[in-house]
Amino acid sequence: METESQNSNQILNNQSTEISTSTETEQISHESTLYAEPIAHIGNFTITNALFTSWIVVLTIIIISIAIRIKIKKIPKGIQNLFEIIIEGAESLCDQVTGNRKITNKAFPIVFAIFLFVLINNWIGLLPLGGLGLIETGEHGKMFIPLLRSGTADINGTLPLAIFAVIASNVFGIITIGIWKTFNKYVNLKVLSEIFTKIKKDPMIVLTAPIMFAVGFLELVSEVAKIASLSFRLFGNVFAGEVLLASMSAILAYVLPTPFMLLEVFVGAIQAFIFAILTLVYFTIASQDHDEDHENDHKEQVHEIVGAH
Amino acid sequence: MEISTLAKAIAIGLGAIGPAIGIGMIGAKAMEAIGRNPEASGKVFVPMLIASAFAEAIAIYALVIAFSIK
Secondary structure (H helix, E strand, O other), X not given: OHHHHHHHHHHHHOOOOOOOOOOOOOOOEOOOOOOOOEEEEEOOXXXXXXXXXXXXXXXXXXXXXXXXXXXXXXXXOOHHHHHHHHHHHHHHHHHXXXXXXXXXXXXXXXXXXXXXXXXXXXXXXXXXXXXXXXXXXXXXXXXXXXXXXXXXXXXXXXXXXXXXXXXXXXXXHHHHHOHHHHXXXXXXXXXXXXXXXXXXXXXXXXXXHHXXXXXHHHHHHHHHHHHHHHHHHHHHHHHHHHHHHHHHHHHOOOOOHHHHHHHHHHHHHHHHHHHHHHHHHHHHHHHOOHHHHHHHHHHHHHHHHHHHO | OOHHHHHHHHHHHXXXXXXXXXXXXXXXXXXXXXXXXXXXXXXXXXXXXXXXXXXXXXXXXXXXXXXXXX
């Protein structure tokens, strides 16, 4: 026991370089915590394992995309073929949601980047590299801290993604339908002003316009709800998956976690897909102009009636 | 056992009932639709996922409440 604790102390002394496995000593405990554990400090800035993993993911995506970009050719060959199939499939899937190729082309780079980031993050947390980590002395004795933890298994990883998605959808709305129409979705001054212009034609507008104005504020609340549901869905699913795998390994290691591992691979893909598709849905909703739609419908109906005669 | 632990369990437990029924119904109807028209499975899949994601969001609100109970 003496030598073992000395060994651990040595490991403690040069944490940054030493790699140790959790099975070495029995006293070292590891729990799946709700918060990402810190692995290093730069000044006041704490680097958690989730942040570290996110950097690895970003580097992976950058390196792969540059490698493909350099070798890109008119006539695809090898790995370029594979990625062209993926991109084509993803674009046609996006078309189903947006129903308009122009919107798909504009929103696709952001949505697909989010998809890749979340997907690789989800899967990197499942890699059997759990033995890679540091040993630190915490409140309850020695703690094992893994170096790799999905960036999406940390609320600080998913919340910025969700905030980015919602803000980007509104910016996209401003670009496509203009700042005045986007502003009127939330603070509906247009409807209020229509009380004065349309009151002769339709007296009921005095009642309907304030309701429409109140609905605008509900939209504002629903933007916040979007952020909450996007971030907590992803975080909840990925973190619950990690806890599930850890508890299954505690019951019967190697045999019992295997089917759940497969399930988690599936869940990781589905959650990345849902996050990306929902982002795309928000982009589509933001780029749609409701007034114009009604007017166009009306015009088409008029055309049809005229044509019938 | 502390009473707050019970409160957390009740919050997520009761909050998950509604979305569970909702997702079940969405899945059942989607299966039915694919059964009636197997060629439309590609078209059914994406709206089904979106609808179940919206239903699931309610359970996530319950999860947030469960986490926030101290």
